Each structure stands twice: as structure tokens, then as C-alpha cells.
Amino acid sequence: MIRRINLTINGDKVGIDVQPSMRLLDVLREILNLTGTKEGCSIGECGACTVVINGNAVNSCLIVIGQCEGSEITTIEGLEKNGELNKLQKSFMEKGAVQCGFCTPGMIMSAYALLLKNPNPTEVEIQEAIAGNLCRCTGYKQIIEAIKSP
């Protein structure tokens, strides 16, 4: 049964007609063409699909769109403002925190959610915040550095 779901994505109000059982990840990638959000494991273990809903990092692979009615969602595409990258994105580039780049959008969204609540996190707080994000290229040191000094 198709339903209209209203939400705010990267600051824009949108209404989408979808099956409420569709995963948020698929709505982002396939309906809204926001392919920055990646699919890795599909079971909540890798964090590649991380987006921010109402200020909290979540796994978009484990959320059905029906649950998102009225929410405010930020994806990696929403960080750039007026053609300028967000300071976290710049810092990831400067510190060499990107290798193959597959984990990067999810990693940055977890870091973004952390900085929303805690602008000056300690190294331990950073490690905890990205505990749900796997980097197969294992560049964690640079990733932590990038989050420390955006």
C-alpha cells in the first residue's frame, strides 16, 4: 500500500509516495538519487549507511521509511553549503582520512552527529562515536585526527 510520507531532507521539505516498508537507504539512493549514502552489510554492522535523523546518527539500512514521517534527515549531501564543503569534509581531505572512500560518508555523518552535541570531543569520545563505522582500509588514525581538528 503506497503512502505519502512527509519529511525534511537536507533542509528541503519533501513528500514521497512510497511503500512504508521501503528502507530509508533505498528511498535515499533510488528515489531521491542521494547516492552518497552507501550500503555495506545491510544488517547494522558496518555504518556505511549512516545518516543523521533529528540530530542522531542512525543506520539507514535498518529503518523503514514509514518510521521517518515528520523527521529531519541529513545525509552527506546536506553538509555542503553554497558550493562549499563542510569543515569536516575538508578536514578529512586535509588529513588523508580517505582511502577507497566507501566508509567516508558514514564516518563523516557519525562525526557530524557527535560534533552537533559535543563540539570539542576527546579522542575517546571520538572513538566511541565512530565505533559503529568500519573502515576496511583501516585508516582510523587519520580519521580520528580529522575529526579532532576540523
Added chain:
Amino acid sequence: MTDFDYIQPTTLQEASKVLSSDGINTLIYAGGTDALSLLKNDIYKQHKVLNLKKIEGLNYISFDKTNGLRIGALATISEIGSSPEIKENYNIIHEAANEIASPQLRNMGTLGGNLCQRPRCWYYREDFDCIRKGGGECFAYEGRNKFHCIVGGGPCYIVHPSDMAVALLALDAKVVIHSNNGERTIPINDLYVLPQDDPMNETILKPGEIVKEIQVQPPVKGIKSGYVKFKERDTWDFAVVSVGAVINSTNGIINNVNIAFGGIAPKPWSEKSLNKSLSSVRINENELEGKLKNLFSNAETLSENAYKVPLVRNLTKRLLLRLVQ
């Protein structure tokens, strides 16, 4: 995955009404961090999904010194893990919550869903027609069973995966259950069943019954509590073995203690005789080793999980030493 109708009641009454008319075909859905995987793997085949999240008044944490703690079923694990009142008065809940999964999952996962989540046994989760899914055999018994139970097993050998349930059992918490017939409040220990009594369900909840609230008595002065969890992967993982304890001691001597165990049984487990035998014991490594050396010596271990016996003894010792010293 079976396609499903998505129902969004806004009151508990409305939810119970739907559930009372077709409870068997309706899946209760909170954060969905477990339920969606079960639907996707066709372990759940309900064609109606009832989202609890729009129901007003089920997401709260309230505490006062006379009435104790009340947590609504929709409170998220991160809200519980970051509550200053819980940290100050019920450290065991604070520690258990922060040991659960990853930040992303704690932000979505709810207390009710955590208590009612299904086992992680690989045979149950994958394409095996096991006893828990109505089949005739527990494949773990003679198969791969490193994470399976050492006590309380048979005919199925799962362990219960919930960390919150272990912490709440050590606190003798109560569960408020809501249905169309009204409400009842039961000790958390009575929420769970062993496979010998019901091999297909971990809880006594009948179709249509909703966990509404958890209640914990006010903290007694001087009490200390904590939770340790051994995981195969340190960042986050389900418990291989976990131990929670609530302890009241004076000058290093135990007055009374309530210990609960996770990862060893098909339900959150406690050993009343152990709690009793520890009262009046002076807490030091030697004394504890003596008292714990026979803990679970009656365990019925499987081919790959006997390591859990020394592990649970050592974790218990470590936790008690930490709490008293």
C-alpha cells in the same frame, strides 16, 4: 520479505484494539533494529506491522527517591545510557546500556525491543528449520555451538541476547504489560521462559501484549552496582558472557548481593544459592575464588562452549572486586 500493511496507532488503546483483533498476524515494531532483519529473512511473516513509535507517552525516564525508576518501553538505549539519574542511582543500567551495540543502533533501539529481541543463534537466523522456528531439531546441539548456552538448555540451546534484561534482573525490576484486557505487572524473571516450557518463544508475552514500562525500586543507601560484558570483538558485540551485580557491603564484607548472568542460558539467569553463599563474605581475591570455584560446576556444556564456565567465574570475581574495592 512479505509485504506488509503499516499501522500507526497514536494511543495504546488503539494499538491494543488492532492487536486484539489480529494479534497473530500483526508484528509489534519499535526501533526495528531487530524486527526488520527478522522480516527480511522471512523468520517473521506477519503481514501487518504496528509501529509503536507514534504512541504518545511511552517514551520517558522518570526517577524519584521514593518511587524509584520508571522507564517507558520506547525510551531508546542511548537515552537510558546518557541519563544522569540512571548513572547516579543505577550504575548497572548505565553500564549495560552503553555496552549495547553501536551508537547508531543505540539511537534507534528501544528498551521494549531490547527485552523482546529474538536470539542470535545462527541456525535460528539462517535457513535452518530449527525447533525455535517450529522444526524438529536444535542444530546447535551437535553443530557449531561456541556461543550457545551452558545451563537451562534443551531441547533448544540459545542464549538470550539482551544486556538490559540481565541488568534489570539483578535489580529485581518489574515489567508492566499492556493488552486489550488491561494491565499486569510481573517480576522481570517471570517475563522469560526456558525452552523446556516453550521452545518457540523467549517470553511469556501472548500475541497482542505490549511491554509498556519497566519499574525499579528506589536505590538503597550505600548500594553499588555494575555490569561487565565479555565480547569477542571489543568495540561492540553481543555478550559472550556478561555479569551484573547489585551489592550492599560494609567495610569490604558483603551484606547482600544480587547477581545476574547473560550469555550462558536461554534466559537472563540468576543463582539464588550463589547470592546466599556470598553474604557475610569478605571481598578479596582468595575468598571469592573459594566461593566461586564451584559456580556452574553442574553446567551441561556443549562441544565448543566449556570455556564459558571459567569465564563466568572470572568475570563475576572481577566485577565484585571492582564494586567493593
